[in-house]
Amino acid sequence: MKVKKNRVHSPWGGFFFVLPSIIAMAVFVYGMIGFTLRESLQNRTNSYTEDVKYVGFINYVELWQDPEFTHALSNLLKFTAVFMIGCLLSGLIMSLLLEKGIKGEGFFRSTYLYPMAISFIAMGTSWRWLMDSARDADATGLNYLLQKVGLGALQSDWYTSEAGSMFAMSLPAIWQMSGYVMALFLAGFRGIPDDLREAARVDGASEFKISRHILFPQLSPTFLTVLIILGHISMKVFDLIFGIATKSYVTKVLAIYMWQVIFDFQNYAKGAAIAIVILLMIAVAVIPYLIYVNKTEEANK
Amino acid sequence: MLKKSKVAAVFAALALVVTTAPASSAATDKQLEIFTWWASGGEAAGLEGMTTEFNRLNPKTPFINATVAGAAGVNAKGVLVSRMQAGNPPDTFQAHAGEELSSYVKAGQVEDLSFLYKSEGWDKIFPKDLVKTLTTNGKIYSVPVNIHRSNVLWWNPAAAKKAGITKAPASLDAMLVDMAKFKKVGIDGIALAGNGDWAIAHLFDYVLLASMGPDKFNGLWTGKTKWSGPEVAKAIDYLAKILAFGNSSKSLDWPDAGKLVTTGKAGFFIMGDWASSQWQSEGLKLGTDYTWAPGPGTNGIYQWLSDSFTLPKGAVNRDAGIAWLKVCGSLAGQDAFNPKKGSIAVRTDSKPALYDSYLQAAMKSWKKDRLVGSTVHGVNWGNAGMAAYNSAVGRFYSGGAKDKKGFAKALDAALKAHQNS
Numbered sequence: 001m002k003v004k005k006n007r008v009h010s011p012w013g014g015f016f017f018v019l020p021s022i023i024a025m026a027v028f029v030y031g032m033i034g035f036t037l038r039e040s041l042q043n044r045t046n047s048y049t050e051d052v053k054y055v056g057f058i059n060y061v062e063l064w065q066d067p068e069f070t071h072a073l074s075n076l077l078k079f080t081a082v083f084m085i086g087c088l089l090s091g092l093i094m095s096l097l098l099e100k101g102i103k104g105e106g107f108f109r110s111t112y113l114y115p116m117a118i119s120f121i122a123m124g125t126s127w128r129w130l131m132d133s134a135r136d137a138d139a140t141g142l143n144y145l146l147q148k149v150g151l152g153a154l155q156s157d158w159y160t161s162e163a164g165s166m167f168a169m170s171l172p173a174i175w176q177m178s179g180y181v182m183a184l185f186l187a188g189f190r191g192i193p194d195d196l197r198e199a200a201r202v203d204g205a206s207e208f209k210i211s212r213h214i215l216f217p218q219l220s221p222t223f224l225t226v227l228i229i230l231g232h233i234s235m236k237v238f239d240l241i242f243g244i245a246t247k248s249y250v251t252k253v254l255a256i257y258m259w260q261v262i263f264d265f266q267n268y269a270k271g272a273a274i275a276i277v278i279l280l281m282i283a284v285a286v287i288p289y290l291i292y293v294n295k296t297e298e299a300n301k
Numbered sequence: 302m303l304k305k306s307k308v309a310a311v312f313a314a315l316a317l318v319v320t321t322a323p324a325s326s327a328a329t330d331k332q333l334e335i336f337t338w339w340a341s342g343g344e345a346a347g348l349e350g351m352t353t354e355f356n357r358l359n360p361k362t363p364f365i366n367a368t369v370a371g372a373a374g375v376n377a378k379g380v381l382v383s384r385m386q387a388g389n390p391p392d393t394f395q396a397h398a399g400e401e402l403s404s405y406v407k408a409g410q411v412e413d414l415s416f417l418y419k420s421e422g423w424d425k426i427f428p429k430d431l432v433k434t435l436t437t438n439g440k441i442y443s444v445p446v447n448i449h450r451s452n453v454l455w456w457n458p459a460a461a462k463k464a465g466i467t468k469a470p471a472s473l474d475a476m477l478v479d480m481a482k483f484k485k486v487g488i489d490g491i492a493l494a495g496n497g498d499w500a501i502a503h504l505f506d507y508v509l510l511a512s513m514g515p516d517k518f519n520g521l522w523t524g525k526t527k528w529s530g531p532e533v534a535k536a537i538d539y540l541a542k543i544l545a546f547g548n549s550s551k552s553l554d555w556p557d558a559g560k561l562v563t564t565g566k567a568g569f570f571i572m573g574d575w576a577s578s579q580w581q582s583e584g585l586k587l588g589t590d591y592t593w594a595p596g597p598g599t600n601g602i603y604q605w606l607s608d609s610f611t612l613p614k615g616a617v618n619r620d621a622g623i624a625w626l627k628v629c630g631s632l633a634g635q636d637a638f639n640p641k642k643g644s645i646a647v648r649t650d651s652k653p654a655l656y657d658s659y660l661q662a663a664m665k666s667w668k669k670d671r672l673v674g675s676t677v678h679g680v681n682w683g684n685a686g687m688a689a690y691n692s693a694v695g696r697f698y699s700g701g702a703k704d705k706k707g708f709a710k711a712l713d714a715a716l717k718a719h720q721n722s
Binding site (some may be wrong): 162 | 379551
């Protein structure tokens with residue numbers, strides 16, 4: 001009996017428990033990343049290349065000379081900037097309002113979270129109607145609303161104008177994700193013990209000062225988490241934009257261009273190179289975060 | 302039990318007697334797996350007509366339709382490319398006839414079908430120009446089932462009357478004059494479907510053809526006519542002028558843009574003749590609710606596109622695939638499919654009585670007009686060139702049609718994308 005018990009507690013028992021998921025991760029995540037990386041360094045630029053060989057970083061160099069790639073990249077960066085700032089601000093404001101413990105908090109909390117439950121494609125279709133660029137007498141959706149409230153001068157081409165396309169495109173994304181950001185911030189606020197605020201109040205701090213000097217500094221881990229989550233969602237955005245504007249040039253981002261390069265052009269090498277670029281962009285955001293988390297965990301031990 | 306099998310045997314025997322094809326060749330195959338994106342409306346109805354014909358000829362071969370619905374084949378093409386690359390092809394798949402097939406051809410993924418063209422007599426019964434376009438290095442890789450015309454001008458007679466337009470314009474310049482007349486009475490000169498760029502590219506394809514004529518137009522796709530030359534610059538000028546008359550909503554799909562015409566909110570519409578079958582399915586009448594003419598400046602030219610079927614190499618049920626292709630090219634198959642799909646038969650011996658008045662006129666033109674391929678629908682360029690072409694047009698359209706030089710440059714890059722793919 002004793003021997004048996006010992007075997008269960010040996011470090012190997014735990015290892016065998018997680019082995020299936022380690023294998024799955026190794027094959028389907030890291031294996032596929034490796035496969036994509038290899039593909040991006042080879043010359044399979046069409047469906048019929050027979051003499052497959054390594055060509056170094058040519059595919060990456062060519063990406064930077066491709067105006068459509070740089071267009072998609074700048075679209076993505078614009079989208080990311082507006083989307084992240086918009087989500088942070090609206091999420092923070094909503095959580096500040098709810099944080100006071102107002103009446104019907106549960107109702108507002110779930111109302112703000114609802115958009116998360118809608119699929120990107122369904123949302124894309126309805127936002128496509130809302131952001132229709134028809135004006136004046138023909139107007140529908142947001143342009144119609146603007147006219148009705150006397151702001152007709154603000155009617156816009158939304159995502160169909162070259163300059164404003166990505167700003168308009170981030171509206172539905174902000175609408176969807178800000179409730180989630182609010183929930184994260186709210187959890188962060190709730191994690192701050194009340195005695196800290198009370199102590200500050202006793203010392204005569206104003207509500208603004210409490211927020212500025214007591215609450216926000218303690219929120220910085222939450223803040224970082226939110227940035228990482230929003231950042232990686234934004235980098236790989238595909239279905240929202242495809243649902244609204246399909247493959248339209250004006251709103252093309254990296255993920256859509258990648259898909260087009262692989263399936264329409266059948267240029268596998270170039271598509272893989274774009275995929276790796278997207279991965280690197282996400283890594284740049286996520287890896288410092290992982291290092292930071294590891295360090296704080298070490299420090300807390 | 303005995304009775305049942307007897308009945309089945311009698312039916313099987315009957316079917317054999319009825320069958321006109323040489324001893325049903327698919328009999329040995331367990332099934333036929335066909336891959337299409339025809340899943341609804343007239344397309345699905347037309348496909349069912351052909352399926353019935355296939356089942357009549359091959360009663361023992363169950364028909365499996367691996368449809369991937371949605372987005373005009375965009376989703377389906379993705380699935381198909383993966384299956385072909387994985388060496389797991391369907392027995393036959395749908396693709397536009399022409400250069401769109403080139404990537405499969407170069408990869409050696411589809412079989413040469415010229416033996417069928419000879420044995421079935423298609424090389425004589427299909428128009429010569431078409432067979433020539435389909436042939437690469439003496440080989441033909443697909444069987445076209447239908448022909449659509451892309452250079453068609455549609456308009457609403459009531460709206461035209463309101464604007465004082467009595468007959469269809471005969472040239473691009475006359476069309477611009479008429480669009481100004483529409484504008485005067487508060488109607489947008491032309492309906493534009495901006496979503497996904499392709500319908501604007503479709504319009505530009507027509508403008509190129511109308512402004513430079515078929516010979517120079519054909520030269521564009523091989524590089525003989527320069528994209529940086531004066532002919533293209535002229536076409537771009539025309540496109541910019543036409544776009545300025547468009548509707549303010551820039552994100553419509555083509556059925557919604559078409560609705561602007563049939564409801565009298567927009568004047569002209571350059572769209573393929575599938576618009577006609579769409580409107581008829583909405584209960585509109587040809588001649589009273591909407592009417593048509595060849596695209597101004599392209600009278601006597603038939604800009605065509607065609608859906609076709611192929612025989613992938615390594616298909617599990619090759620004989621069944623061939624039996625299906627025979628149905629696709631046969632008179633019975635084409636006349637079962639096309640009246641419902643709203644297209645005409647490829648064969649020149651198809652029966653006009655089965656078709657409506659627009660399609661009858663199209664059949665006449667098909668036999669005598671100069672045939673020119675459509676770019677946006679896969680005849681002139683492969684997928685890479687097409688996608689680059691659509692993007693170039695999309696950029697020009699969303700940028701307010703200002704950067705004409707950049708547009709010409711992007712089009713030249715599209716030619717290179719085509720040549721490198």
